[in-house]
Each structure stands twice: as structure tokens, then as C-alpha cells.
Amino acid sequence: MTPIILTPILDWLDIAGIAVFALSGAVLAARLKQTFVTMGFFALVTGVGGGTVRDLLIGAPVFWITDAWVAAICLGTALIAWFTPVQWWEGKGFAYADGAGLAAYAVLGTAKALAYGVPPVPAALMGVITGCVGGIIRDVVAGRPSIIMQPELYVTPAALSAALTVAGALAAPYLGVPEGWAWALAFACGFALRAAAIRWEWGLPSYGEDGGPSDDERA
Numbered sequence: 202m203t204p205i206i207l208t209p210i211l212d213w214l215d216i217a218g219i220a221v222f223a224l225s226g227a228v229l230a231a232r233l234k235q236t237f238v239t240m241g242f243f244a245l246v247t248g249v250g251g252g253t254v255r256d257l258l259i260g261a262p263v264f265w266i267t268d269a270w271v272a273a274i275c276l277g278t279a280l281i282a283w284f285t286p287v288q289w290w291e292g293k294g295f296a297y298a299d300g301a302g303l304a305a306y307a308v309l310g311t312a313k314a315l316a317y318g319v320p321p322v323p324a325a326l327m328g329v330i331t332g333c334v335g336g337i338i339r340d341v342v343a344g345r346p347s348i349i350m351q352p353e354l355y356v357t358p359a360a361l362s363a364a365l366t367v368a369g370a371l372a373a374p375y376l377g378v379p380e381g382w383a384w385a386l387a388f389a390c391g392f393a394l395r396a397a398a399i400r401w402e403w404g405l406p407s408y409g410e411d412g413g414p415s416d417d418e419r420a
Contacts, residue, residue: 214305214388215252215264216274218332221302223248223275226339227282228290233343237283243339244279245272250335255310255327259317293399300358300395304388307332307362312370312384321367328363329356352404354394362391 226247230240249265256263265271282290310331314324333349333356340347348355369383397403 214309214384218302218306218309219248219252219271219274220278221298222251222306222335223278224282224290225295225299225302225336227279228287228295229339229343231282231287237279240282241276241279243342244275244282246342247335247339248275248278250338251306251310251331251333252335254334255314255331258330259314259319259327261313261317296399297396300399301392303332303355303359303395304362304391306335307359307391308366308384308387311363311366311387312380315367315370321371325360325363325367328366329359332359332362352407354398354403354405357405358391358395358398361394362387365390 223244226243226245227240230243235243249271252264255261307328309328311324311328313331314327315321319327337347337349365387366384369387370380373380373383
């Protein structure tokens with residue numbers, strides 16, 4: 202699913218990210234009591250949204266247009282959601298799976314951007330976009346507040362995975378280690394941070410809560 206200049210490792214990360222995010226979109230549609238057509242639409246836009254924006258920005262062929270398996274995976278997850286009780290996908294277990302998809306997509310997006318010659322900082326941002334934009338589109342279409350509007354750590358784990366992917370790509374030639382190790386470490390660290398945020402409800406301080414001006418000071 203990724204260019205020949207990347208590796209099968211990233212292909213598997215791509216598949217995992219697509220499946221998890223597509224399922225999250227389909228499950229949201231199920232919670233809203235929507236039709237199967239709507240569930241399929243939610244699965245597709247959630248699964249491919251971030252990668253589509255990334256590919257358009259880096260000048261790459263849009264990945265799911267050139268690979269028929271992507272749409273099939275998204276529609277397959279919609280079928281899974283359609284024929285299973287929504288209660289199966291409640292609770293923190295699914296949140297952990299979503300966190301794994303987030304970290305995988307952040308690594309994939311960054312590595313793909315680097316492979317297309319994007320400089321390190323924009324490449325890391327492409328990783329964050331790949332991991333987060335699909336969920337943003339899903340929430341906007343559903344008319345609900347996006348998770349990125351909450352203090353809960355979500356973008357931060359994606360940024361950590363993306364930054365470590367860039368650091369690994371820059372350091373690997375000097376250390377004499379395969380880039381795949383760096384990708385694995387970047388994924389593990391991003392997922393660990395997201396999992397910790399889910400387990401212990403970690404979040405960043407909101408504006409005005411820790412050092413920012415209070416409402417009275419802003420008035």
C-alpha cells in the first residue's frame with residue numbers, strides 16, 4: 202500500500218491503521234443508529250481521511266485510489282460493525298486499539314513523507330495529520346466535539362511517534378541500524394503514551410488553568 206521505496210513493515214502498519222480507524226467510524230455510525238450506507242461512508246472517510254490529506258500535500262498519488270484493497274478493508278470493517286453488537290466496541294479496549302492505529306499511522310505518514318523528500322519538520326507534521334485528520338473528519342460529519350478539542354493526550358502521542366520516526370531516519374545511517382527498528386520504537390513510544398493517557402486519564406492543562414490569564418484577567 203506504500204511506495205516501493207518503503208517496506209512491507211509500513212504496509213502492515215498501513216493496513217492496521219486503516220482497519221482500526223475505519224472500524225471507529227463504522228461503530229460511531231452504529232451508535233447513531235445509521236444505515237449501512239452511512240456506516241460504510243463513515244468507515245471510508247475515517248480510514249482514509251488523514252492519508253488522503255497527507256498524499257495531496259506531499260504530491261503523492263492518493264493511496265486508496267491506486268490500491269483497491271483499501272476501500273475493501275474499510276467496507277469490510279463496516280460489515281463487521283453492522284453484524285456485531287455495538288456493546289462489543291464499548292469501553293477502553295477499543296480506545297487502546299484506536300491508540301495503536303494512531304501511533305501506526307503517525308509512523309507511516311512520517312516515513313512516507315520522508316521517502317518523498319519532504320524535510321524533517323514538515324514530514325513529522327504529515328505524520329500527525331495522517332494520524333488525526335480522519336478522526337476529525339468523522340467527528341465533524343457526526344456533529345460531535347472532536348477528541349482534539351479535549352485536554353486528553355491524543356495529538357501528543359502522534360507527535361511523539363512522528364518525531365521519533367524522523368529522529369530514527371536521521372540517526373540510522375550513523376548508528377548502522379535498520380530503520381525498521383526506529384519505526385518500531387517510534388510506534389511503541391507513541392502507543393505507550395496514548396495507552397497511559399487512557400489508563401490514567403492524562404491530559405494537558407487548558408488555557409487559563411495553569412499559568413494563563415483567568416477569565417477575570419481576560420475581561
